[in-house]
Amino acid sequence: xxxxxxxxxxxxxxxxxxxxxxxxxxxxxxxxxxxxxxxxxxxxxxxxxxxxxxxxxxxxxxxxxxxxxxxxxxxxxxxxxxxxxxxxxxxxxxxxxxxxxxxxxxxxxxxxxxxxxxxxxxxxxxxxxxxxxxxxxxxxxxxxxxxxxxxxxxxxxxxxxxxxxxxxxxxxxxxxxxxxxxxxxxxxxxxxxxxxxxxxxxxxxxxxxxxxxxxxxxxxxxxxxxxxxxxxxxxxxxxxxxxxxxxxxxxxxxxxxxxxxxxxxxxxxxxxxxxxxxxxxxxxxxxxxxxxxxxxxxxxxxxxxxxxxxxxxxxxxxxxxxxxxxxxxxxxxxxxxxxxxxxxxxxxxxxxxxxxxxxxxxxxxxxxxxxxxxxxxxxxxxxxxxxxxxxxxxxxxxxxxxxxxxxxxxxxxxxxxxxxxxxxxxxxxxxxxxxxxxxxxxxxxxxxxxxxxxxxxxxxxxxxxxxxxxxxxxxxxxxxxxxxxxxxxxxxxxxxxxxxxxxxxxxxxxxxxxxxxxxxxxxxxxxxxxxxxxxxxxxxxxxxxxxxxxxxxxxxxxxxxxxxxxxxxxxxxxxxxxxxxxxxxxxxxxxxxxxxxxxxxxxxxxxxxxxxxxxxxxxxxxxxxxxxxxxxxxxxxxxxxxxxxxxxxxxxxxxxxxxxxxxxxxxxxxxxxxxxxxxxxxxxxxxxxxxxxxxxxxxxxxxxxxxxxxxxxxxxxxxxxxxxxxxxxxxxxxxxxxxx
Amino acid sequence: xxxxxxxxxxxxxxxxxxxxxxxxxxxxxxxxxxxxxxxxxxxxxxxxxxxxxxxxxxxxxxxxxxxxxxxxxxxxxxxxxxxxxxxxxxxxxxxxxxxxxxxxxxxxxxxxxxxxxxxxxxxxxxxxxxxxxxxxxxxxxxxxxxxxxxxxxxxxxxxxxxxxxxxxxxxxxxxxxxxxxxxxxxxxxxxxxxxxxxxxxxxxxxxxxxxxxxxxxxxxx
Numbered sequence: 001x002x003x004x005x006x007x008x009x010x011x012x013x014x015x016x017x018x019x020x021x022x023x024x025x026x027x028x029x030x031x032x033x034x035x036x037x038x039x040x041x042x043x044x045x046x047x048x049x050x051x052x053x054x055x056x057x058x059x060x061x062x063x064x065x066x067x068x069x070x071x072x073x074x075x076x077x078x079x080x081x082x083x084x085x086x087x088x089x090x091x092x093x094x095x096x097x098x099x100x101x102x103x104x105x106x107x108x109x110x111x112x113x114x115x116x117x118x119x120x121x122x123x124x125x126x127x128x129x130x131x132x133x134x135x136x137x138x139x140x141x142x143x144x145x146x147x148x149x150x151x152x153x154x155x156x157x158x159x160x161x162x163x164x165x166x167x168x169x170x171x172x173x174x175x176x177x178x179x180x181x182x183x184x185x186x187x188x189x190x191x192x193x194x195x196x197x198x199x200x201x202x203x204x205x206x207x208x209x210x211x212x213x214x215x216x217x218x219x220x221x222x223x224x225x226x227x228x229x230x231x232x233x234x235x236x237x238x239x240x241x242x243x244x245x246x247x248x249x250x251x252x253x254x255x256x257x258x259x260x261x262x263x264x265x266x267x268x269x270x271x272x273x274x275x276x277x278x279x280x281x282x283x284x285x286x287x288x289x290x291x292x293x294x295x296x297x298x299x300x301x302x303x304x305x306x307x308x309x310x311x312x313x314x315x316x317x318x319x320x321x322x323x324x325x326x327x328x329x330x331x332x333x334x335x336x337x338x339x340x341x342x343x344x345x346x347x348x349x350x351x352x353x354x355x356x357x358x359x360x361x362x363x364x365x366x367x368x369x370x371x372x373x374x375x376x377x378x379x380x381x382x383x384x385x386x387x388x389x390x391x392x393x394x395x396x397x398x399x400x401x402x403x404x405x406x407x408x409x410x411x412x413x414x415x416x417x418x419x420x421x422x423x424x425x426x427x428x429x430x431x432x433x434x435x436x437x438x439x440x441x442x443x444x445x446x447x448x449x450x451x452x453x454x455x456x457x458x459x460x461x462x463x464x465x466x467x468x469x470x471x472x473x474x475x476x477x478x479x480x481x482x483x484x485x486x487x488x489x490x491x492x493x494x495x496x497x498x499x500x501x502x503x504x505x506x507x508x509x510x511x512x513x514x515x516x517x518x519x520x521x522x523x524x525x526x527x528x529x530x531x532x533x534x535x536x537x538x539x540x541x542x543x544x545x546x547x548x549x550x551x552x553x554x555x556x557x558x559x560x561x562x563x564x565x566x567x568x569x570x571x572x573x574x575x576x577x578x579x580x581x582x583x584x585x586x587x588x589x590x591x592x593x594x595x596x597x598x599x600x601x602x603x604x605x606x607x608x609x610x611x612x613x614x615x616x617x618x619x620x621x622x623x624x625x626x627x628x629x630x631x632x633x634x635x636x637x638x639x640x641x642x643x644x645x646x647x648x649x650x651x652x653x654x655x656x657x658x659x660x661x662x663x664x665x666x667x668x669x670x671x672x673x674x675x676x677x678x679x680x681x682x683x684x685x686x687x688x689x690x691x692x693x694x695x696x697x698x699x700x701x702x703x704x705x706x707x708x709x710x711x712x713x714x715x716x717x718x719x720x721x722x723x724x725x726x727x728x729x730x731x732x733x734x735x736x737x738x739x740x
Numbered sequence: 741x742x743x744x745x746x747x748x749x750x751x752x753x754x755x756x757x758x759x760x761x762x763x764x765x766x767x768x769x770x771x772x773x774x775x776x777x778x779x780x781x782x783x784x785x786x787x788x789x790x791x792x793x794x795x796x797x798x799x800x801x802x803x804x805x806x807x808x809x810x811x812x813x814x815x816x817x818x819x820x821x822x823x824x825x826x827x828x829x830x831x832x833x834x835x836x837x838x839x840x841x842x843x844x845x846x847x848x849x850x851x852x853x854x855x856x857x858x859x860x861x862x863x864x865x866x867x868x869x870x871x872x873x874x875x876x877x878x879x880x881x882x883x884x885x886x887x888x889x890x891x892x893x894x895x896x897x898x899x900x901x902x903x904x905x906x907x908x909x910x911x912x913x914x915x916x917x918x919x920x921x922x923x924x925x926x927x928x929x930x931x932x933x934x935x936x937x938x939x940x941x942x943x944x945x946x947x948x949x950x951x952x953x954x955x956x957x958x959x960x961x
Binding site: 157332419425428 | 749750752753755756759760774788789790792793794795848849850851852878880882933936939941942
């Protein structure tokens with residue numbers, strides 16, 4: 001066991017101090033297999049060693065939270081005996097190396113997280129970031145990622161119902177692929193990695209184990225054990241959605257028939273992570289027999305078997321008395337299953353391979369006792385107090401068309417028409433809506449889900465950017481009439497070893513925590529993705545927030561936009577001259593400066609309550625959140641949603657007289673002030689709407705009426721919807737060089 | 741009426757098809773690919789999905805499953821059979837329907853609501869539809885381009901059950917053909933998904949007519 005190459009630990013990404021820690025845990029030198037296991041389990045990706053001390057500041061408790069952070073996914077009580085399981089996770093680096101498989105396996109991985117809690121995965125959303133889509137590399141990434149998400153999601157039969165796609169040069173060398181999945185299960189089903197008792201058997205289910213994805217989660221990817229050997233094989237895993245589909249059905253049948261004590265997915269660090277987490281969570285140990293692992297390549301060594309990230313595998317904990325029944329279910333679904341281990345009381349993971357003990361370590365030391373760092377941090381500089389100078393002298397119609405055709409604001413139809421949004425018999429509102437609305441199986445109720453995150457805002461002010469992301473995602477959910485109830489987050493940042501990045505991260509967590517507290521939204525889980533930089537160029541700090549909402553009557557879901565003529569158009573909230581970090585600032589100046597829009601959390605809370613109230617009173621025919629591209633883009637999307645035009649006046653811009661009169665219209669159209677929503681309501685609802693808005697202290701401005709086939713602001717602009725549609729729908733295909 | 745829905749390994753829309761059958765007032769019966777027994781059902785639906793992963797030609801493996809022997813016998817005896825998307829591909833592979841389905845002309849998976857025109861009401865699955873009426877039903881497939889050596893002859897024989905409305909052909913299918921029937925009219929296959937178009941909460945309900953048709957057929961028998 002002591003034949004280790006000197007310095008091997010460093011090649012695996014462990015520091016000298018971390019090796020010391022391993023030596024003191026074991027009281028001896030680790031074997032090669034043990035060192036590989038520690039290097040992965042103590043990697044940033046698996047151990048959250050740099051983020052843990054900060055994530056504790058996020059609120060995670062609430063009356064509906066059945067399972068908070070620390071499990072495979074968060075669980076929220078929806079009432080009526082149903083629970084939602086949901087989580088978002090990143091697959092950024094694999095998607096850059098191999099966009100199709102990287103994105104596909106990202107979808108596969110988050111689906112298994114939901115499955116591991118015992119829930120049927122129902123729907124997915126994706127938050128994607130790329131550089132300029134007109135550049136050949138970015139086009140290849142976008143096409144590959146979208147095709148990979150579609151291939152996997154479509155083939156496993158999980159609907160892809162929403163998300164966002166944003167383009168910004170900061171992601172050119174490091175795209176972001178964050179995948180969120182929600183599933184449903186009976187609330188009393190509290191399946192988890194926690195095994196029942198000693199003697200329980202760990203059954204490895206699903207695909208054979210190969211050399212793919214070795215070190216995918218860790219720095220192992222960038223090192224080899226011996227020069228010139230096979231260890232330099234591609235580190236990106238290869239997905240097989242057909243296998244995953246069978247695995248889903250087999251696992252759910254096992255769960256529904258009560259044949260399981262626990263279930264754990266195999267993701268980062270493969271078998272190592274699964275057996276360590278299962279044993280550690282139960283406060284037990286496990287005898288592990290690697291000879292039971294079906295191998296794609298018989299020449300694999302123990303450490304490779306332990307850390308391979310081959311996809312489509314699960315670990316089921318089974319009462320020995322039910323083993324035959326469990327294996328029969330797997331056989332019927334045509335998936336491999338073999339007894340990998342047995343739970344023991346001694347707390348030790350003892351791994352045997354070809355007659356030898358190749359590893360013997362305390363399970364908890366891998367899963368729970370990894371290093372935790374309070375890394376040095378430099379707080380981000382305060383953004384300037386003054387408003388950024390942004391030209392507001394463009395012709396309004398041209399400005400609206402330019403915003404509508406900006407790739408970030410443009411229609412993403414090209415993307416989501418490649419995704420099956422129908423499967424599952426539950427999609428009430430799908431892609432292109434403010435939030436996806438999914439019927440809760442067996443009920444007349446629904447959940448709403450949205451993901452948001454504005455890297456430009458977070459780059460200017462990380463705390464404000466993170467808070468704005470929470471506010472926007474929750475606002476999108478509230479626009480459907482659903483009450484926001486819980487959050488999952490994916491924090492995408494550059495290297496935590498740089499104090500200024502760590503300072504940005506800490507500030508973003510603080511901003512997110514404050515917003516979640518104010519909005520009453522517990523964070524039930526998520527993911528941190530560090531090291532998102534390329535050639536020393538970091539991405540914008542990009543906290544992505546997924547918000548889950550609950551709608552008591554699915555039939556009352558408020559559609560996005562203007563559904564029919566003859567409705568009053570209202571704007572809730574105040575419009576100020578706020579263009580720092582805006583799309584208009586980028587379009588006109590190419591710069592990113594100033595401060596992001598101000599966010600008053602009390603106002604935001606009031607707005608959400610009002611939106612839910614208005615929907616519950618059935619006063620709304622349509623609604624639409626205002627975000628990137630401001631009122632201009634909101635109007636374009638609202639009119640194009642059902643092809644119904646509108647004639648409106650622009651809202652007042654605060655503070656009065658801040659701008660010369662000729663600049664006011666464009667400020668009203670392009671400002672990205674927070675806490676605003678566009679409404680369409682029947683004229684007879686006006687009195688009630690105004691009264692409820694007044695009660696909630698939310699300003700409501702009557703802008704005009706829906707109808708016709710043009711967007712008209714008298715004296716400012718008059719655009720046929722056909723022109724808006726051409727600009728909005730064709731922008732992305734145009735950028736990609738394709739017919740719309 | 742008992743309507744069987746087959747589950748192949750990789751079927752994705754079997755649960756939705758059963759839910760649609762139930763919402764139309766019939767009794768859904770789950771049928772398993774490995775069973776040679778149709779459990780006494782009065783009609784069979786082969787659902788959408790990716791049977792056996794569709795890693796070979798779509799539907800090419802599923803046609804050999806034990807249940808398909810029973811489905812073929814059931815079809816020959818005049819039993820109503822509906823193949824949706826992957827189920828349509830399976831029926832073509834099994835020789836129960838004419839033609840074949842190839843990769844979409846646009847080379848990408850496409851998911852959208854399309855208008856489909858009812859061309860023939862002389863089938864078990866369209867008898868309650870209005871000839872020439874337009875139904876809004878979603879498509880979602882990567883390999884749905886229908887090809888046949890002689891589409892005009894197929895149309896003349898009354899075997900074109902559905903066409904995409906002008907401008908709605910999502911995949912380059914010959915003669916805009918969206919669905920076909922066997923000469924007897926009891927076996928129908930189509931790329932659009934009627935099981936996703938029965939519940940007004942979830943969108944247009946153009947798929948209801950197909951289920952109403954088979955229910956009406958059963959009522960007449």
